[in-house]
Amino acid sequence: MHGNLIDGQWVQSKDVNSNINPSDTSDIIGEYARASASDAEHAVEAARTAFPAWSHSVPQLRHDILARAAAETYERREELGRILSREEGKTLAEGIGEAVRAAQVISFMAGEALRIAGERFDGLVPGSVAEITREPLGVIGIISPWNFPIAIPAWKIAAALAYGNCIVFKPAELVPGCAWELAAILHRAGLPAGVLNLVMGSGSTIGAILTSHPEVDAISFTGSVPTGRHIAAACVSGPTMKRMQLEMGGKNPLVVLDDANLDVAVECAVNGGFYSTGQKCTASSRLIVTDGIHDRLVHAMTERLKRLCVGHALAPETHIGPVVDERQLATDLEYIGIGRAEGATLHWGGERLERPTKGFYLQPALFTNVKPEMRIAREEIFGPVVSVLRVKDYAQALDMANGTEFGLSAGICTTSLKYASHFKRNAQAGIVKVNQPTSGLDYHLPFGGRKGSSYGPREQGHYAADFYTIIKTAYTSAGDA
C-alpha cells in the first residue's frame, strides 16, 4: 500500500482508496492510504515545526533539491505518464507531455530559489534606507483537482518550496497515484522531514481540516467554483484569515471570424474543446462564430470529429480517452440532455460508447443553434461538449465572449491585426490566445483568470512569488546622534 508522507515518514492506514482506471474499471492501479483527521493534524504540526529551518535555508539547498526532483521526473516521464493516463484517462501522449511539463516547472522553480530578490530605496528620514524583501509565508495547504494530476501539484509545490515554505498537500481522491509519486520524488531528492507532507483523503474531511487549521497560513486550490467558494469562506472565518489562491472554472470562448484560416480555426476548436476529453478549466466550450464562416467551420469540424478515435487511454490510436469517472460521465450526459431539451441541435456525437474494456467512454458532442441564455452555453460542463453560437460580426462576438460570469481564457482566430489587437485588450479573461487553442499554457508565464474564475494572485512564472511570499519593508538609520 502507498502511505501518506508525514514528518518524513510513510504512514499506513486501515482506510484504503483503490485507484481505478477509467479506461478499464477492472484495472486497479494501486491501493493508497486514506489519511485520518489526526494524520492531517500531525502533518500540519510537522510542517510548522520544519518551517523555521527551511525558511532560513540557503537558496542553493532549495535549488539543488528541486533540480534533482526535476531530473528524476523528466527521466521517468514515460512511467509517470503511464500512471497518469491510467488513473485520469488522458491519452498516453498527453500523460507523458504532462509529466514533462511537471519536470519543466520544477526546474524553473529551482531557479526561482536563486532569483528571489528585493528592492532598496532611500528613506525619507535623512540618511535612512528602506529595504523591501520577500519572506516565506509559512505553512501552505495545497488542494489539487484530478484533471492535471501531476502538473498542477508540481507547479504549486515547487513554487511553495522554492520560496521557503512548508506544505501539507491534499490531492484529489480520484488521482492519488501521481501525487504519491511526486511526493516520493521530492522526498528522495532530499527534503528535510516535515517540509512536504502528503495527506491523501477526502475533501470534506482532510481538505476541511487544512482550510480551518490555525497553523495553516495559506491555501492554494484548483477545482470547482462551489468548492472554491466554500474554501474561501473557511479561509476568512478563522482567527488567522488565511491568504488564498483559488483557480476555478471557465466557460471559455473561442471566437472565429470570417477572415480566419479555416484549418487553424478547426485545429484550435478541436484541440481546445475536446482534447484531454474537454476536462480542462481552459477548454473552449463556447465557439462564437461569425456568419460567413459558420457553416464551413461546423462542416470541417464534424469531418475532423468523425476521424477522432475515442478509446483506451493507453492505446496508441486513441485521440480522446475516457471521462474521468461515472459521476462526471453522468454530468456530461445530463448536460447533453439539457442542451437538447433547451432546443439546441446536437449536430454530432454525444452518445455513450461501448469499448472492449469497461470504461467511461463518451463520443465528443458538438451542439449548434445554441443561444447564449441556454445552460449549455453558460455553465461549466467539464467534458467533451462544445456549443457553437452564431453571430453577425466581431462586435457581437466580443460582447458574447464577455457575457459570462467566468473569465479564465479566451481565444480568437483571425488574420486581422485590428481585431486581434482589440480582442487582446478587451476580452475579459486572464489569458488571451490569438490563433491558438484556449488551453495549453507555458510553464514560465503567469496563469490565472478574472471574474468568477479566479481569486488571489497568479500562479506560475516569477509572479508565483506574489502568493508564496510576504513583503517586508525594513527602515534603517545609521543610529548615530
Ligand SMILES: NC(=O)C1=CN([C@@H]2O[C@H](COP(=O)(O)OP(=O)(O)OC[C@H]3O[C@@H](n4cnc5c(N)ncnc54)[C@H](OP(=O)(O)O)[C@@H]3O)[C@@H](O)[C@H]2O)C=CC1
Ligand atoms: N477548474 C478546474 O481546473 C477544475 C474544475 N473542476 C470542476 O469541478 C467539478 C467537480 O470536480 P471535483 O474534483 O469534484 O472538484 P472539487 O472542486 O470538488 O475538488 C477539487 C479539490 O478540492 C477538494 N475538496 C472538495 N471539497 C472540499 C472541501 N470542502 N474543503 C476542502 N477541499 C475540498 C477535492 O477533494 P476530493 O478529491 O476528495 O473531492 C479536490 O482535492 C468538475 O466537474 C469541474 O466542473 C474540477 C477539476 C478541475
Ligand SMILES: O=C(O)CCC(=O)C(=O)O
Ligand atoms: O490549459 C492548461 O494547460 C492548464 C489547464 C488547467 O490548469 C486546468 O484545467 O486546471
